[in-house]
Amino acid sequence: MTMGTKRVMEGSMAIAEAIKAARVQVISAYPITPQTHVAEFLAEMVANGELEAEYLKVDAEFSAASVVFGSAATGARSYTASSSQGLLLMTEVLYNMAGMRIPVVITGMNRSVSTPVSIQPDHQDTITFRDTGMIQLYVEDSQDAYNTHIQAFKIGEDRDILLPVLVAADGWTISHTFEPVETFPQEEIDAFLPPYNPLYKLDPKEPVTFGAIAMAHNLMEFRYLHHQVMHHAKKKVEEVAREFKERFGQDYGGLIQEYRTDDAEVILVAMGSLVGTLKDAVDEMRETGTRVGVLKIRCYRPFPDEEIRRVLSRARTVCVLDRSISQGYGGPLTIDVKAALHNQRGPQVLSFMAGLGGKDVTIESVKGIVEKAQKVADGIPVDEEPEFVNMNWNIV
């Protein structure tokens, strides 16, 4: 196992060190609190010649995302970072990146979203990206931020995955806090993370079309394939975390991380820096005999439903701590966890994908859905969820 160098550094520097270690070739970022230090540290590294990369200064986050989208499409390892409104301004580009399967790594330095204007951390900004089709990893502290950024490239660039990866780190609590962080020798990082080798790339000598138009006969099929890859990414997130642990002795979990859950009657569920606090609280409560544990959700999308069920089914009570709100319903993480547990008892819930991209949903299709529901009520097991209605299976 490789021994690293432990130094006290700001969380933003831990992220910049990871980006440097990953030998990122193109960076574009527009400064916004609390992401600013990452953008500044990287600019300094490029200016000083410590990192051989193109650093493109742009007018806004939409442009920053567009630049790295394009550069990654040419096959260059690319990176951007933002917070809050800045992240939201990237939204349209992020959907495109994910759909075109371009593996950019993006730091979401978590900050609340206006209104009211705030520079304080919560997950309202990154939770908005739930349905973009990006992989989303939430980190717990500066070391986790360093480790996860390096892992993010390996996950996203894998030939079986090819997806952008968002690494969410709480602003201030991580970005501006100084902690001891262990960094590793460049040659060891290189051995873990080989250069990006794209499956398709933009090259004037061999032109291709990215992002061609889809119609009702193939859009839903396209979404189906993307959805399948997200499922497949669960294994990859676990695999890469395991390899990182073996090489560097660092373990912050894969999809999830359990902390003292074995005999826990109460399990606390959370994402991000809050998890550190929960672990400390659990240690204290354990001293007085309270059987309590923590389940960290490290990977928010794809959502580790099976793993969550496995852990939470042992508890008597589950407390989900959300750091964002879906106004009009509640905490997004709570909703997801409840959904993961729902089919344990009570009425069976079935899921159908219907009418995407203009695909017809006829009376006959609805009858088919009802028939399936009746069959399930009669005890026939559900094979695959959700069911994609009226799929053209010939083209997937």
Place this chain on the structure above:
Amino acid sequence: MKLNVGAVCGPGGSKKNKTGHWRSFRPKVDPEACNGCGICFMYCPDASIKIVDKICIIDYEYCKGCGICAHECPRDAITMEEERK
């Protein structure tokens, strides 16, 4: 044809995607009135018009029938007729 990763495909895909069947109205050129000035050519948003021998030629394989050419023609040489298929 199977969809590949990200549905990346060969170049020139928009050329293969013939959009003429979207048309509800068809531009019809009166060769007597047209003097080939090229204003329609400049305004056509789908590059479906060319000027050959001072006459406006419409490419019906791609023309979506928006009618901008008819609206812009200073000599009223283009009229929009209902498409019958």
